[in-house]
Amino acid sequence: MTRPRPYLRLAMAALASVVITASAVARDNSVIDLPVPSIVIYPGDVVREGMLQDKAFLKRGVADMAVVRGADGAIGKEVRRTLVPGQPIPLNALREPLVVKRGTLTNLVFRENGLEIIAVVEPLQSGAFGEMIKARNVDTGQQVTGIVQTDGTLLIRGN
Numbered sequence: 769m770t771r772p773r774p775y776l777r778l779a780m781a782a783l784a785s786v787v788i789t790a791s792a793v794a795r796d797n798s799v800i801d802l803p804v805p806s807i808v809i810y811p812g813d814v815v816r817e818g819m820l821q822d823k824a825f826l827k828r829g830v831a832d833m834a835v836v837r838g839a840d841g842a843i844g845k846e847v848r849r850t851l852v853p854g855q856p857i858p859l860n861a862l863r864e865p866l867v868v869k870r871g872t873l874t875n876l877v878f879r880e881n882g883l884e885i886i887a888v889v890e891p892l893q894s895g896a897f898g899e900m901i902k903a904r905n906v907d908t909g910q911q912v913t914g915i916v917q918t919d920g921t922l923l924i925r926g927n
Contacts, residue, residue: 797826797828798826798827799824799825799826799827800824800825800826800827800830801822801823801824801825802822802823802825802830802835802836802837802856802857803820803821803822803823803836803838803839803841803842803857804820804821804822804823804853804854804855804856804857805819805820805851805852805853805854805855805857806818806819806820806821806853807819807853808850808851808852808853809847809850809851810847810850811847811848811849811850812846812847813846813847814844814845814846814847814865815842815843815844815845815846815847815862816843817839817843820839820842820843822839823854825856830856833856833858834858834859834860835856835857835858835859836856836857836858836859836862841859841862842857842862844865845862845863845864845865846862846863846864846865846866847861847862848860848861848862848863849861863896864896864897864898865896866894866895866896867895867896867897867916867917867918867920868891868894868895868901868916868920868922869891869894870891870892870893870894871890871891872890872891873888873889873890873906874888874889874890874891874903874920874921874922875887875888875889875921875922876888876889876903876905876912876914876921876922876923876924877914877917877921877922877923877924878924878925879923879924879925880925887905887906887907888905888906888907889903889904889905889906889912889914889922890903890904890906891903891922892904892911895916896916897916897917897918898915898916899915899916900913900914900915900916901913901914901916901922903922912924
């Protein structure tokens with residue numbers, strides 16, 4: 769009668785773990801296509817379609833990174849810092865284009881019950897559409913807060 773060989777069981781267990789590990793590594797080596805700049809894009813530039821191309825990255829290399837996953841997440845956005853060709857685009861490197869620039873005079877519109885008052889203000893902050901920013905009334909010096917509109921005005925609504 770032959771006795772069971774304990775080393776054979778250990779060898780089989782080790783082989784099974786190698787197979788499991790190899791399949792896990794194969795999954796980790798899968799790739800994902802991310803949009804990357806095809807040219808250097810400088811701060812203040814707005815990303816256009818021709819400025820991007822897709823590049824394959826290992827999923828495990830970019831899985832935890834906060835980067836743009838699709839070109840539609842970058843096109844039309846303003847660049848906050850220089851983007852280098854071939855590198856993934858960090859989410860915090862983009863913002864909505866600024867409609868109102870700090871220090872550039874604009875109109876403040878107050879609307880309530882059909883009444884509309886327009887005043888000239890100097891924005892104290894830059895802002896994109898929909899953001900709430902502070903401005904100073906040029907005539908009175910009073911500080912006001914308004915919502916940036918697409919036409920570059922600030923809107924205040926009464927109750």
